[in-house]
Amino acid sequence: MVASIVRGVSVRQRPVRVLQIGGGNFLRGFADWMIQKGNDAGVLDHGVVVLKVTASASAPVAGPFRVVLDGAGFTEVTDVDVIQEVAGAYTDWDRCLAVARGADLRLVVSNTTDAGIVSVDEDLGARPPATFPGKMAVLLHERWRHFGGDPDRGLSFLPCELIEENGQALRAAVLRHAAVLDPGFAGWVGAHCRFHDTIVDRIVPSGDAGEVRGEFYARWAIAGDPRIRDEFPLDRAGLPVEFLADIRPFREKKVRILNGSHTALAAVAPLLGCVTVDAAVEHPLAGEFLRRLLRDEVLPTLPADAGAFVEATLERFRNPALEHRLSDIALNALSKWDARNRPVVTDRWAVGEQAPLSVFALACLLLGYAGELGDYPVRDSAEVITQVRAGSWVRGRLAEETAEHMRVIREAGPAAALEKALR
Numbered sequence: 549m550v551a552s553i554v555r556g557v558s559v560r561q562r563p564v565r566v567l568q569i570g571g572g573n574f575l576r577g578f579a580d581w582m583i584q585k586g587n588d589a590g591v592l593d594h595g596v597v598v599l600k601v602t603a604s605a606s607a608p609v610a611g612p613f614r615v616v617l618d619g620a621g622f623t624e625v626t627d628v629d630v631i632q633e634v635a636g637a638y639t640d641w642d643r644c645l646a647v648a649r650g651a652d653l654r655l656v657v658s659n660t661t662d663a664g665i666v667s668v669d670e671d672l673g674a675r676p677p678a679t680f681p682g683k684m685a686v687l688l689h690e691r692w693r694h695f696g697g698d699p700d701r702g703l704s705f706l707p708c709e710l711i712e713e714n715g716q717a718l719r720a721a722v723l724r725h726a727a728v729l730d731p732g733f734a735g736w737v738g739a740h741c742r743f744h745d746t747i748v749d750r751i752v753p754s755g756d757a758g759e760v761r762g763e764f765y766a767r768w769a770i771a772g773d774p775r776i777r778d779e780f781p782l783d784r785a786g787l788p789v790e791f792l793a794d795i796r797p798f799r800e801k802k803v804r805i806l807n808g809s810h811t812a813l814a815a816v817a818p819l820l821g822c823v824t825v826d827a828a829v830e831h832p833l834a835g836e837f838l839r840r841l842l843r844d845e846v847l848p849t850l851p852a853d854a855g856a857f858v859e860a861t862l863e864r865f866r867n868p869a870l871e872h873r874l875s876d877i878a879l880n881a882l883s884k885w886d887a888r889n890r891p892v893v894t895d896r897w898a899v900g901e902q903a904p905l906s907v908f909a910l911a912c913l914l915l916g917y918a919g920e921l922g923d924y925p926v927r928d929s930a931e932v933i934t935q936v937r938a939g940s941w942v943r944g945r946l947a948e949e950t951a952e953h954m955r956v957i958r959e960a961g962p963a964a965a966l967e968k969a970l971r
């Protein structure tokens with residue numbers, strides 16, 4: 549294979565088999581790292597083209613970067629050179645269409661945050677269409693036309709977004725647009741493109757163009773058509789990838805334990821002076837809050853074997869090398885509380901129990917969003933912030949319970965209020 553020079557560093561040229569939607573830290577430190585390992589182990593020969601699907605000025609850089617991963621007592625450094633090109637949907641849509649016609653293309657990996665997989669009516673003639681599914685439908689249409697509807701030219705989708713049934717959500721959104729473009733094309737998408745639900749796990753807190761930093765721990769659970777195991781045989785390179793018939797139990801455990809406690813901790817611990825996750829775990833009050841939340845509220849809603857994942861998660865949170873800032877987790881915190889913490893509260897209430905610490909975290913968020921907690925980090929949509937300030941974000945029993953916590957926080961301060969909630 550010929551090597552090309554990008555930013556003065558050699559990039560190994562490989563067939564472009566993967567279209568990557570988004571070039572954020574997570575995909576580079578997780579999916580690209582795995583593809584690199586698969587290539588190095590000889591189970592893959594995959595190059596990646598990154599499609600930049602947002603209009604922001606900052607673009608991911610094509611070419612090699614370094615992934616630095618911290619494990620328990622060791623650091624792993626990997627030079628990743630799988631990205632062959634970055635194509636900008638807003639700067640060169642024709643190039644994106646050309647990539648979609650690629651003869652070697654097999655897989656689409658995406659991570660567009662919780663906001664990316666949306667299903668709305670939009671102008672599919674726009675260059676480019678506004679949303680990720682809209683763009684994908686037009687790119688697939690180009691591919692379908694180019695290959696004359698060849699059944700062997702369908703693509704396999706591995707979305708990494710943390711929403712429920714991510715593959716099925718993406719499929720439904722793409723099919724909605726496909727039906728508008730051409731019924732024959734929609735039939736081809738439905739029959740020959742495979743959308744896998746997946747759940748990912750690796751904490752990747754930071755990065756820049758040249759380097760991504762995260763933890764060594766990783767897990768990728770992939771559901772759906774078993775042919776994916778041969779198309780993307782990362783498990784044969786010893787990577788932590790599992791092909792499962794049903795990923796829902798793992799998803800529920802991971803989201804409730806890891807993401808839910810991240811969200812709750814990021815709501816509460818800054819009020820106690822904590823800046824990072826590891827500092828919060830070691831803080832007497834914040835650490836107690838986290839452990840009690842997991843033990844008394846989250847674990848009882850999960851199968852008995854979830855205890856081991858709680859212990860492992862606490863150990864991962866203690867990793868000081870990650871320097872994981874609580875304010876970075878605070879993005880869209882209320883929507884995340886809704887998706888990750890509310891189900892715990894609802895499940896506890898359904899069996900006649902309480903979930904005061906989950907509700908306490910919500911009370912902190914509501915006070916912070918209302919501007920009552922000084923420089924509390926608030927990073928959410930204007931719509932959500934307006935709803936909170938109008939008092940319409942919570943209703944019923946949740947409104948009553950949060951109001952009581954908010955009263956105590958206002959009167960006694962966050963630390964005393966948390967001590968009371970922990971009693």
Ligand SMILES: NC(=O)c1ccc[n+]([C@@H]2O[C@H](COP(=O)([O-])OP(=O)(O)OC[C@H]3O[C@@H](n4cnc5c(N)ncnc54)[C@H](O)[C@@H]3O)[C@@H](O)[C@H]2O)c1
Binds near residue numbers: 572661664709752
């Ligand atoms: N970093 C982690 O530890 C980690 C681990 C697992 C999952 N995740 C998930 O990844 C997401 C954050 O990714 P990151 O850490 O790489 O952050 P990042 O900011 O580096 O990357 C976010 C990516 O999403 C794209 N994006 C944002 N909004 C979009 C939209 N509306 N439509 C299309 N694309 C959009 C951006 O262009 C960028 O490529 C979160 O949703 C998180 O749940 C992160």
Ligand SMILES: O=P(O)(O)OC[C@@H](O)[C@@H](O)[C@H](O)[C@H](O)CO
Binds near residue numbers: 876
């Ligand atoms: O990225 P967010 O804001 O959706 O959530 C923050 C963290 O909980 C998340 O990124 C975890 O680090 C990740 O899900 C670990 O697998």
